[in-house]
Amino acid sequence: MTYSSTTAPVVKSVTVPCPVERAFELFTSQINAWWPLASHSVGGTEARTVEMDCRLGGQIVEVVSDGSRATWGTISSWAPPHQIAFSWHPGRPETDATQVSVTFRPGKQATLVTLTHTGWEIRADGSEARQGYDTGWDLVLAPFVELAQAGESS
Secondary structure (H helix, E strand, C coil): CCCCCCCCCEEEEEEECCCHHHHHHHHCCCHHHHCCCCCCCCCHHHEEEEEECCCCCCEEEEEECCCCEEEEEEEEEEECCCEEEEEECCCCCHHHCEEEEEEEEEECCEEEEEEEEECHHHCCCHHHHHHHHHHHHHHHHHHHHHHHHHHHHC
């Protein structure tokens, strides 16, 4: 498939020093331990947790201090420990959902985690949104890498 510069996928890869099973677990069931809610949430300073219902059809949900919930997306593919995919629309209507796929590939004493974010053409502000996510995913994935590194050094 050929993409124009405005609809090209955002692709981010990080290597974490743990087995593929552990990397998948950290990314999914332990998302609240690493997701930077203070800077990347719907509720801002009122955001308290992010939860992932780890199953096909499960939702990714932010919970704010008053108990209200904001759905960020729905899991569309669940293949532990190698792949997860989900719709993505934090703070936006579901009709604006883009798509995120994350793969986990084993290497020598490490796992290559590759996130691919597509579907920009569905959004009226797709070009601007894509540009923001291109740097935003770097900021989001950094604490994931740090948590994986800390876990392997203990």
